[in-house]
Amino acid sequence: MNSLGLNLILRLGCICAKETITVNSRKYRVREHLGEGGFSTVLLVEDVVTHKKYAIKKIVCYGSEDQQLAMREIEYYKLIKHPNVIECIDSTRIGTADPILNTTSEVFIVLPYYHKGTVANELERRARNCDYMNPIDILSIFLQICEGVKAFHEIKPEPLAHRDLKTANIVLNDDGTPIIMDLGSMATARVQVCGTQAARVLQDLAAERCSMPYRAPELFNVESYSMVDERTDIWSLGCILYALCYFKSPFDTVYERGDSVALAVMSAHVTFPENTPYNEDMQDLILSMLKVNPMERPYIYSVIESVHDTIAKLEGRV
Template structure:
């Protein structure tokens, strides 16, 4: 989302009685597109996410994503500006109007630094981790889990503050699995909705009788922390080589030695990347640990990256 702005208008759209000028495409996924638009009423830029809905279930899922955004008014969770459903012949499009972040995502920042042979400093990592934990704490406190936390789903504000986005995979935090059919259904859902190299071990082979809870987010957060420390996720190369991520995540992660990182940060990472979800720290515990490691008082969120 950090593209240069160019006026190449293909017209305007109206959302909630306000007119928005199309500027350019920002990206597209399997069934969604993101455009950069400018509000003609305020001159501000926005990201317009358009989700193609082929059937009723798609419309319900898009509505649910909008509802998830509306649940939160938190500086570390992306807010929803407006939402509507548009008919396109026999199909529908869900439109989510969201704030535009010109700095792009955390992954954009990691890649930018990597291209220069650099990495985030430990102080920068801790400030980012603090904001991400605060966003997750708010999500978990309402009884939900993000389920697809990764560097490309974390935007950076003007001051470098992290903002969690893409709430389309969010669901209830605690899922009670009772029987093999429900286990397989959840496993299939995770395969479709939870990015493989950031997916928790318990989602690869769901047990017939178990509870899947918000600790899946803690594993994903560990993968995000690893990416901030080393410039790539711990299982990115496993996936790119075509090896089994499902097998790799069953073994305790080996953390590379690096003089850039304190033993306390490495221990924090190791605690998140525990295969047994019950042994991972809960987000409020992580939050207090990260606050204790802060180089400046935690109230001063002035991440500069």
């Protein structure tokens, strides 16, 4: 057999050997890897029957705690039904995680695929051309993100906090509607911290699961006797609104330089670029959420009200 024929067979073999994933009797062919985090991999897949594209989040669990966290994430998807929060289409667990037996389990979560990508992708594209968005368009997008966050915060009997809100965790659907994704860091919002050990546990968990440029100050330095609540998300929303205006979180540059994000966040020294199409009303709205003391931060209902007021002011000036 000549080398051309052998290469053809090898290529065909690679195509035929394309990985497939079965979730509750539905089979999906893996098209490509979309992203990878410390705890999971996100794959672009195609239903082998309908050829419709989906995203599958694959979580490898090494112990019972990992497994419980993954299954809890699935419960959160089922619990929160909102147009600005991603839906779970299907899910399954394969195997049992047992470190003593040296076995792992895999949890697969089937999610919609949004080909437009994330808000972070859109802002990177705009940053290259200094293409600032219209202030009213920004506030319209931000308002929808806030409505999604409100769905977490008003869950009964106890509110939930997303804990990793950032532009990379918000996708855009075909008509540009923002949809919050990745509920893997979600947790009960209100935590009464009693003692240094409890503080250390929460701080370590935040370090693992909450992105630094969007992480609230009280999660960098958890006090031994304190209360942490859903306003951790309000800080992140302030960073998101800043990014919608200026393409990056106010603490992204510190992170990229390798300087201490914790110190920058704790001082909350936020500067605004000059010669941009955003006035003091927008800047005041951002700063109202970026209060170092969480007790001075508004709850989501007040944020939504302030966004409506700012939109009304801007429309009044048009």
